[in-house]
Amino acid sequence: MANELIVRKDRLPLSQKICRAAQYVRMSTDLQKYSIENQAVVIATFAQLNKLTIVRTYRDEGESGLQIKNRMGLTQLIxxxxxxxxxxxxxxxxxxxxxxxxxxxxxxxxxEFICKQAGIKVPSAPSNSTTTAA
Incomplete structure (x- = not known):
């Protein structure tokens, strides 16, 4: 059909993107107390409190936070x-x-500035559930 409406997720209007969130989770060793699953639970609670829907997860398991090298999750996010x-x-x-x-x-x-330039907010420390995403 020539008159079909096709909504492309990569071209969502800002008004729709504002309620959508990606989460980035990272764990450098298997012995960490803040496992990826624990991080995701806290992030999900924060998202719910701030009326955000998590639509994407970027993750790096077993990777140091000292360099972006080998962090495929963060690299893909950027x-x-x-x-x-x-x-x-x-x-x-x-x-x-x-x-x-x-x-x-x-x-x-x-x-963080790359995200900010693209209109994407990176709120700090959702582990503090009283923080808002504004």
Whole structure:
């Protein structure tokens, strides 16, 4: 049909992206007390409290937070944001140490700035359930 309406997720209007979130979870060793599952539970609670729907999960298991090298989850998240294919308005992380422990703090800020330029918010520390995503 020539008059079909096709909604492409990578071209959602900002008004729809604003209620959608991606989560980024990372665990550097199997011995960590903040497992990926624990992080996801806290993030899901935060999302629900702030009326956000988690539509995408980016994860890195067994990867140090000191470098982006070998962190395929974070690398893909940044690629999706830069390419404009991100269909979400927020990236939720358990706490800043899951996002990054780069030796150069500017590197962490750089990736957050890439998200900010694309209109994507990266609220800090959803592990504090009183924090809002605004």
């Amino acid at each position: 690629k999706d944001v830069q390419s404009g294919s991100a269909d979400f308005g927020h990236v939720l992380v358990f706490d800043v140490s899951r996002w990054a422990r780069f030796q150069d703090v500017d590197e962490s800020a750089h990736y």
